[in-house]
Amino acid sequence: METMKRYEQVINEALRSALNYDTPDDQINEFIGFFGKHIGSDRIYIFEDSEERHATDNTYEWCADGVIPEINELQNVDMDIIDWWYETFSKGESIIITDVEDLKEEHRISYDLLRAQNVKNVVVCSLYYKDEIRGFFGVDNPPISDYRALTTFLNMIGTLLISFLKVRNSFRNSNKLAKLSSYSSLSKIYESMYFINVQTGKYHIVKTTAQYNGYLEKDVRKIGEYAILDDFCGHIERIADKICMESRMEESLEFIDLRTVEERLHGKNSIAHEFVDKRRG
Template identity: 80%
Template sequence: MKTIMKYELVINEALRSALNYDTPDEQINEFIGFFGKHIGSDRIYIFEDCEERHATDNTYEWCADGIIPAIDELQKVDMDIIDWWYETFARGESVIITDVEELKEEHRTSYEMLRAQNVKNVVVCPLYYKDEIRGFFGVDNPPRSDYRALTSFLDMIGTLLTSLLKMRNSFRKANKLAKLSSYSALSKIYESMYYINVQTGRYHIVKISSQFDRYMETAVRKVGKYEIWDDFCGHIRRIADKICIEPYLEETLEFINLGTVEKRLHRKTSIIHEFIDKRRCWCRSRFIPVDYDEEGRLLHVLYCIESIDEEKKRENRLLYLAQTDLMTGLCNRGSGERRIVEFLQDRTGGLLCLLDCDKFKAVNDTYGHTVGDDVIIAVAESLQKSCRENDILLRLGGDEFAIFMPGMLEQSSAEKFFERLFENIGQIAIPEMQGKRVEISLGACFYDGAENISFDQLYRNADKAMYESKKKQGYSATIYSDL
């Protein structure tokens, strides 16, 4: 009777100590640690079984000073290795090994596993959940004493441990439900959202749009009020086949591959893929990492799909505004120069032309700036009419323009272009100018692609040639090589 009362006092003290902590994991670790110190053993541990894998995992462990932890090595232990333990538990008994050397002949594998952990003697009790064995609770190298009394003590502890493990499971479930609830709030900005187990392919639908809903499978497993579905990749592949236009389908299927998502998400907060659906609307899909398992492997992700059609339109509009001269519709100086530099870096030869309107200040002073603007717009239209589709046209500013004509390397071809351009410029008729013609001066420079050259070098050469053209009356063009 005194022994039982002593045990109850120790257990009550252990519970008080454990309940000083906030989370179930901390409470369980404190609880077993308290007994490890009280008993004077080397190690106390909890193993929890996974029937699906037919394996048991070391989920909690306390070690005395100087004892090397074994929890990392004791994961996914095949239950067949210690099947005789489970047979002992099934008879309503605990496993008591007073000397592991006694196992050497009959249970060789168990013997080698225990010896590798420097276990000399051990007492192990089953953990029950709803009258079924779901794991065990053990003590390595307890002081050699009354093992039967120790077993009774451990049985009492095991009952409390089962209660703590149930509390832990409820805590985790509540956290998961709260997490899913928070994702439901987040999903308002998305058309669809999935919560996916990367390792199993099972997924929970946080939100799904009507566009995707009709492609859902009919088989479903109910878990509480949530629906858990199998084979995320198969489900989303069927959707992709139905909604993606052909040029984006292959990339979309590569993006949803769960087998590579962990590698692609490494050190990233998310990864995205953009595609056009059969409504001709832009969509963006995104993977977001949620958590990792005990081994540091990616466990859950969010997969989200949002419509970004309006965003793309704004983006394209902003890009157009950033790259375009709004008065003429040609490239502005920045974007046009960047495109020319790309050709120069690729050693693509061609002809750079610089041109401006002769006596343009007089046009502004005589007819006003509105007419001056009309002249600039008319010259830009004549340039577009005269150039080829892949030529780069840009307005440098004011009445100054530039053209880069990739592949034009012959002087005869250049001269034909000048004639065509001058003819189109000559057809400009601004009513307010009362028949006065718009005239331009042009300087040009060839680049043969033989050596590296900067845009500034090419520009200076063409500018020198244009300066020579300015000295002549009427339409004039000068090529730098002629100077």
């Protein structure tokens, strides 16, 4: 009982501390950092799942002094590597590993992954949103004590973390819409303009004319302003095929290849390509 009272006090103090910051990212970092310092763990982290990629990403991490950050190394982690974690989460249970050495025989991949991070013991809880697992958060090398009490405590803050993540998503969407709106003024001098995520191929149509709208798939032609669409490469290749002279097609397709954009942009603010239109030259 005394332990839970202390945990509840820490939660209240962590919330007050986090709300001193203006942006959701800073609030989340302060929130988990506050716990890390007061619990006495080596590392606290949040992973968010991508069903599309069947992978999970370390999106937030706090590390104690002298502990090496792992966040950059833990991106796009195949969920199958820790499939037994998700099986445990689906039963409404948390992961409690009191000694990583116990995993050596049955879960060798997990063992190797954790040992490489100098994890000796760990407690991990799922993040649920609308009755679906959307990720997890964990504590590496907490003080050896009442793991069940720590799990109860982490489950208590899980709901708060989901709330912070929802606020963050709304914040990012608002900023994105504001950015897209600002591009709309610039787009007046162009036939069409797109805002593209180079990594995923997802894109927003900032502006399109009836001519170019005709090259969209039928089921997305009437989607509202700033809607997110898939497969920009497929869309822009269809446009190139319709309007670009055959003699210029190869070089045009090379230019619109998203896989090489980062390399071609290295050290530059922009790149451009001119082609010959089939009808207007």
